[in-house]
Amino acid sequence: MASNLTVNVHPGVYMNVVDTHMRRSKNSSKATGQEKCMGTLMGYYEKGSIQVTNCFAIPFNESNDDLEIDDQFNQQMISALKKTSPNEQPVGWFLTTSDITSSCLIYHDYYVRVITEASARRESPPIVVLTIDTTFSGDMAKRMPVRAYLRSKAGIPGAAGPHCAIFNPLRVELAAFPGELVAMQTIEKALDSRRREATLESGLEQLEVSTAQMIEWLERMLSYVEGVNKDGEKPGDAQIGRQLMDIVTSSSNNMQPEKLDSLVKNTLRDYVMVSYLAKLTQTQLQVHERLVSA
Numbered sequence: 001m002a003s004n005l006t007v008n009v010h011p012g013v014y015m016n017v018v019d020t021h022m023r024r025s026k027n028s029s030k031a032t033g034q035e036k037c038m039g040t041l042m043g044y045y046e047k048g049s050i051q052v053t054n055c056f057a058i059p060f061n062e063s064n065d066d067l068e069i070d071d072q073f074n075q076q077m078i079s080a081l082k083k084t085s086p087n088e089q090p091v092g093w094f095l096t097t098s099d100i101t102s103s104c105l106i107y108h109d110y111y112v113r114v115i116t117e118a119s120a121r122r123e124s125p126p127i128v129v130l131t132i133d134t135t136f137s138g139d140m141a142k143r144m145p146v147r148a149y150l151r152s153k154a155g156i157p158g159a160a161g162p163h164c165a166i167f168n169p170l171r172v173e174l175a176a177f178p179g180e181l182v183a184m185q186t187i188e189k190a191l192d193s194r195r196r197e198a199t200l201e202s203g204l205e206q207l208e209v210s211t212a213q214m215i216e217w218l219e220r221m222l223s224y225v226e227g228v229n230k231d232g233e234k235p236g237d238a239q240i241g242r243q244l245m246d247i248v249t250s251s252s253n254n255m256q257p258e259k260l261d262s263l264v265k266n267t268l269r270d271y272v273m274v275s276y277l278a279k280l281t282q283t284q285l286q287v288h289e290r291l292v293s294a
Contacts, residue, residue, distance in 0.1 A: 004048065005048060005049060005050055005126060005128075005150065005170055005171075006048060006049040006050070006170070006171045006172075006173055007049070007050050007052060007128055007130070007148040007170050007171065007172050007173070008049055008050065008051050008052065008173050008174075008175035009052045009130070009146065009148075009172060009173070009174060009175065010051070010052060010053045010054075010174075010175055010176055010177070010180060011174070011176055011180050011183075011184050012053065012054060012055075012180065013041070013052050013053070013054065013055045013094075013130075014132075014146075016039075016054070016055050016056065016057075017037070017039070017055065017057075017094060017096065017132050018132075018134070020037045020039065020057040020096075021037050021096050021134045024037055035096075036062070036095060036096050036097055037057055037095070037096045038057065038058060038060050038069075038093065038094065038095050038096075038107065039055050039056050039057035039058050039093065039094055040055060040056055040058060040074060040077065040078065040090050040092075040093055040094075040111075041054075041055045041090065041091050041092040041093055041094055041128065041130060042054040042055060042056075042078075042081055042085070042088045042089065042090060042091065043088060043089070043091045044087055044088060044089060044091070045091065045125060045126070050091055050092075050126065050128055051091075051175065052091060052092070052128070052130070053088060054081065054085070054088060055094060056077050056081070058070055058073055058074045058077070059073060062103055067103060067106050067107070069107070069110055071110075071114075074114065075114075078090055078114075078118060089115075089118060089119065090111070090114065090115045090118055091115070091125070091126075091127070091128060092111065092115075092127050092128035092129055092130060093107065093108075093111045093127075093129060093130070094129075094130040094131070094132060095107070095129070095130075095131055095132075096131075096132050096133070096134050097131050097132075097133065098131070098133040098135065098145070099131070100129070100131065100149065100167050104129065104167070105165060108127065108129060108151055108165075111127055112124060112127055115127055126150055127150070127151070128148050128149070128150060128170065129148065129149040129150070129151070129167060130146065130147070130148050130172075131146070131147045131148075131149070132145060132146050133145035133146075146172050147169060147172065148169065148170040148171075148172045149167035149168060149169055149170060150167070150168050150170055151165050151166070151167050151168075152165070152166050152168055153165055153166075154166050186198050186200070221244065224240070225244070
């Protein structure tokens with residue numbers, strides 16, 4: 001069941017990882033030949049998914065034969081972040097690399113111990129490994145080169161215990177809170193600026209943009225619903241249907257009772273008429289079949 005988990009990574013995690021990679025000490029990387037960055041992923045567990053909402057880098061060294069990790073710094077950062085965000089806990093670790101290496105087994109064993117001690121569960125929770133290829137190489141050159149893995153032990157049937165470990169890939173999705181979406185949209189506006197700066201819009205300008213976006217979204221929703229209902233031009237999706245129902249429910253809670261009653265009555269009349277015509281057509285078809293077969 002663990003392999004069915006979805007890793008939802010928030011925008012702040014990507015920014016922290018890229019910022020850590022860009023700010024790494026060039027002098028130390030030239031001296032040691034180490035170009036990687038490693039750190040701890042913070043977030044929380046949900047049913048069927050892991051939310052990765054924050055992260056921080058930790059000092060480490062893998063240039064020597066013995067791998068070194070600054071455990072004291074990692075523990076202090078975890079304790080500090082727990083004080084500011086009590087709902088967050090360590091859920092895994094990240095590494096700026098294109099693929100899993102043999103060193104990842106040692107790093108993962110370290111995080112298994114750290115996260116198990118920090119978790120309130122009796123059993124060790126799922127610990128995710130997030131790899132980010134900062135060189136954009138391979139088959140992911142045109143999209144965010146992010147992969148997530150979950151380690152599982154494997155062995156020969158009938159043996160005393162497992163003899164190897166396998167990192168199984170997990171599904172990675174970009175997730176964002178409403179505040180993060182607003183921040184990302186503001187940052188995106190600076191892409192077309194030569195100075196890479198974005199100006200905040202006034203209240204009326206922001207209202208105009210939000211209204212235009214809402215109208216566009218409503219038109220897309222209406223087009224989808226009509227495409228599903230009209231001769232099945234578009235395939236129906238139960239998840240999208242539930243989300244639309246949630247939108248209608250939330251809208252009805254904020255609507256005035258008089259307008260809601262009027263909307264329900266008009267919709268109910270239309271539904272009754274369509275239902276009556278459908279049953280009438282069905283009855284006529286049944287009568288026609290009996291006359292033909294008689």
